Amino acid sequence: MASLPARAVGPFWKWAQRRLGLKKLPWLFLTPNLLSVICFSLLPVIINIIYSVTGSDNLYLQDRRFIGSDNYSTLMDCQNYLDASSCSRDLFWRSLGNLLMFVPLQVIFMMGIALVTAVALNGKIKARGFFRGVFFFPVMLSPVVVAMTWQWILQRNGLLNGILGFFGAEKFSWLADSNWAFFWVIFVTVWAHSGFFMIILLAGLQSIPGDVYEAAKMDKASAWRVFSKITVPMLRPVLLVVFILAVIRSVQTFDEIYVLTGGGPGSATMLLVQYIYETGFAAQPRNYGLAAAASLLLGAALLIFTMIQMKISGGKK
Incomplete structure (x- = not known):
């Protein structure tokens, strides 16, 4: 019975082998994946390009x-690129400025926390499996659930003000102040996603040979020296992958911020992906061409950044 499916498709594969030959037969196996890539990756990009040059x-x-x-000219129309109010599409430049502050801060904190957590959970500690699950748990939550949970915590009558009020502090609208709102969107996104990168770094740490650490222990090397001279250098390829993934994920951040602050107060926490969404789908009239152009500029910037980073990394080897 187990060989029944194989016997059913056997005549087809024999016919395909006779018609295509052994060299071309692998392309038949690749066809479903190629069609999937063309339909869901390449074709949308082509359609997006067409939208960006039409009105x-x-x-x-x-x-x-x-x-x-x-x-593209409309997006780039500015008298002073350092002053968003002088641009014809000021929200585009404000969201871009927010993005240029958000990405470095989020990536630095996220990678730092993920690395420290991975190193700690790679050691021989009690309940190590439990703590790994705890740190990874936020990754399994829906971004909307994450944002709504923290919105409940940070609202004026929320949990955080309740705890601070117990110590005599006055209630504060954390998400109504632009500086605090920006801080909290970084905090929430780091909390939600650092567990994913922690798992990647943990896998990288476990691939480092144990005898290297044994040799360092015999030489009585300090913990900091072991970390800086052994762990980090041997983890560099994994750190590069994590860095690129973290930057791409950070640039694409939308769900948590949209639910948590809606891009506000004002446009203080609006990032470029939200601007694209607002322009193409929420604003009236909907400007699909402008949204497509902004998304292509964002994609091109990410592609160039990734290529430069990989080139730099390749040159160091």
């Missing part, structure tokens, strides 16, 4: 007119 609030391509690079 009108019509959704269907046949109803849109070709306008060339006008959408």
Whole structure:
């Protein structure tokens, strides 16, 4: 019975081998994956490019007119690039400025916490499996659940003000102040995603040969020297992967911030992905071309950054 499916498809594979030959037969196995990549990755990019060079609030391509690079020119139209209010699309530049502050801070804190946590949980401690599960647990939660939980904690009558009020502090609207709102969106996103990168770094740590640490122990090397001279250098390829993934994830942050603050107060926590969403889907009239142009600029920047980072890393080997 177990060989029944194999016998059923056997004649087809024999026919395919005769028609295609052994060299071309692997392409038949790759066809489903290639079709999936074309339909869900390549085709959307091509459609996005077409939208970025067309105008009108019509959704269907046949109803849109070709306008060339006008959408890109509109986004770049500024008298002073350091002053968002002087740009024709000031929200685009404000969200870009927020992104340029958000990404470095989030990535630095997220990688630092993930690395320290991975090193600690790689040691011989009690209930190690339990603590690994605890640190990874936020990753399994929906971003909306994460944001709504922290929104409940940070609201004026929320848990945080309740705890602080017990010590005599006055209630504070944490998400209504632009500086505190920006701090909390970084905190919440780091809390939600650092466990994922901790697992990757933990796998990298476990691939380091144990005899290297034994030799360092025999030489009576300090814990800091072992970490800086053995752990970090041998973990560098994994750190590069984590860094690139963390930057891409950080740039694409949308769900938590949209639910937690809605990009506010004002535009203090609006990032570029939210601007693209607002422009293409929430604003009236919907400007699909401008949203497509902004998304392509973001994708191009990420691609260039990744290529530069991998080139630099390759040159150090």
